[in-house]
Amino acid sequence: MKVPHEAKKVFTGEIFDVYQWEQKMFDGSDATFEMIKRPDTIQIIAVDGEKIYLSVEEQPFKGSFIGMLGGRVEKGEEPLAAAKRELLEEAGFASNDWDLFKTYQPFSKMDWMIYLYIARNCKQIAEQRLDPGEKITLISFTFDEFIDYILSENFWGQEFVGDILRMKLEPAKLQSFKQRLFK
Amino acid sequence: MKVPHEAKKVFTGEIFDVYQWEQKMFDGSDATFEMIKRPDTIQIIAVDGEKIYLSVEEQPFKGSFIGMLGGRVEKGEEPLAAAKRELLEEAGFASNDWDLFKTYQPFSKMDWMIYLYIARNCKQIAEQRLDPGEKITLISFTFDEFIDYILSENFWGQEFVGDILRMKLEPAKLQSFKQRLFK
Numbered sequence: 001m002k003v004p005h006e007a008k009k010v011f012t013g014e015i016f017d018v019y020q021w022e023q024k025m026f027d028g029s030d031a032t033f034e035m036i037k038r039p040d041t042i043q044i045i046a047v048d049g050e051k052i053y054l055s056v057e058e059q060p061f062k063g064s065f066i067g068m069l070g071g072r073v074e075k076g077e078e079p080l081a082a083a084k085r086e087l088l089e090e091a092g093f094a095s096n097d098w099d100l101f102k103t104y105q106p107f108s109k110m111d112w113m114i115y116l117y118i119a120r121n122c123k124q125i126a127e128q129r130l131d132p133g134e135k136i137t138l139i140s141f142t143f144d145e146f147i148d149y150i151l152s153e154n155f156w157g158q159e160f161v162g163d164i165l166r167m168k169l170e171p172a173k174l175q176s177f178k179q180r181l182f183k
Numbered sequence: 184m185k186v187p188h189e190a191k192k193v194f195t196g197e198i199f200d201v202y203q204w205e206q207k208m209f210d211g212s213d214a215t216f217e218m219i220k221r222p223d224t225i226q227i228i229a230v231d232g233e234k235i236y237l238s239v240e241e242q243p244f245k246g247s248f249i250g251m252l253g254g255r256v257e258k259g260e261e262p263l264a265a266a267k268r269e270l271l272e273e274a275g276f277a278s279n280d281w282d283l284f285k286t287y288q289p290f291s292k293m294d295w296m297i298y299l300y301i302a303r304n305c306k307q308i309a310e311q312r313l314d315p316g317e318k319i320t321l322i323s324f325t326f327d328e329f330i331d332y333i334l335s336e337n338f339w340g341q342e343f344v345g346d347i348l349r350m351k352l353e354p355a356k357l358q359s360f361k362q363r364l365f366k
Contacts, residue, residue: 001245004244010194010196011193011194011196011201013193013194013201013203013217014203014215014216014217015217015292016199016201016217016219016292018194018196018199018201020196020197023243023244023316024243025243025315025316026243026315026316026317026318027315029315031243031315031316032197033197033243033244034196034197034198034199036199036219060206060207060208060209060214060216061187061206061216062184062291106289106290106341107289107290108245109198109199132208132209132210132212132214133206133208133209133214134209135209158289158341158342158345159341161345162341162344162345162348165345165348165349165351165352166348168348168352169348169351169352
């Protein structure tokens with residue numbers, strides 16, 4: 001959800017800002033309501049030919065995990081521009097065929113949108129250029145391997161897992177997702 | 184994830200506290216890392232005989248939604264005690280047969296645990312006693328209706344949806360979940 005207009009910022013953090021406002025309750029009393037705002041993020045399903053790329057990432061506090069390429073949208077940046085920048089920084093890839101697959105708002109008390117993009121025809125055009133807080137290697141999958149991996153316990157990114165599980169229950173949807181990835 | 188030991192609280196909110204610490208990066212530099220801590224919450228699958236209860240809830244800012252009974256764990260309170268308190272406050276129910284089904288930590292940068300309980304043999308022993316920020320009515324389902332409802336777009340609580348989708352893909356698991364609810 002979006003932070004409401006009347007809310008005041010009461011804390012500015014490195015990632016998380018805190019907002020509060022007075023909210024009228026059902027009995028006419030007032031209560032202080034609170035929400036978090038954080039930078040939106042983008043995630044990328046990077047595709048080239050029949051290959052789909054995920055990232056094996058290590059971060060200083062979080063440790064190692066396998067997930068999608070992606071990162072934070074910077075202040076004033078458009079989500080698609082952020083996706084292009086992250087794809088280039090994290091993989092050295094460029095794509096000429098971007099497709100916004102879906103957006104997610106995972107948490108009702110947090111003003112945070114995740115944009116999930118498909119990037120087709122990914123081509124290596126540069127070296128990786130990582131932050132001091134990232135170690136990333138790419139791992140490539142066929143479509144079936146990709147689906148299996150998303151549904152394994154190891155995949156990082158629960159929002160997308162629900163979509164894939166629904167596709168598994170309706171094979172026609174899984175097929176049309178495959179066509180969308182490789183069209 | 185848990186806030187690390189060395190982190191300092193830099194903001195105390197109504198719900199959300201903010202913690203920061205200095206984190207060594209891969210190149211030896213330091214960066215300020217940040218996490219949110221919020222009260223843990225409990226959710227309840229309330230069962231009586233063949234009936235399963237969900238709550239139709241209205242909140243002043245969030246609006247109306249259908250989800251599980253439940254709420255925040257108070258300071259110093261055990262999760263099970265919080266579940267018993269919320270079941271009594273929100274439904275007027277008591278149960279003599281509690282079963283911790285699963286815990287969830289939905290978000291890596293937030294110290295927040297959700298405890299999902301099954302409460303069997305729920306009996307009405309009191310009137311509802313709601314906060315000024317709650318309007319709750321109960322709605323009862325058969326097992327099949329409950330599963331369908333969880334998987335509809337309207338259900339509030341995505342963590343649990345993934346579990347139910349996985350059960351739908353493996354009917355034996357769905358059957359054993361049904362037995363666990365009604366045993």
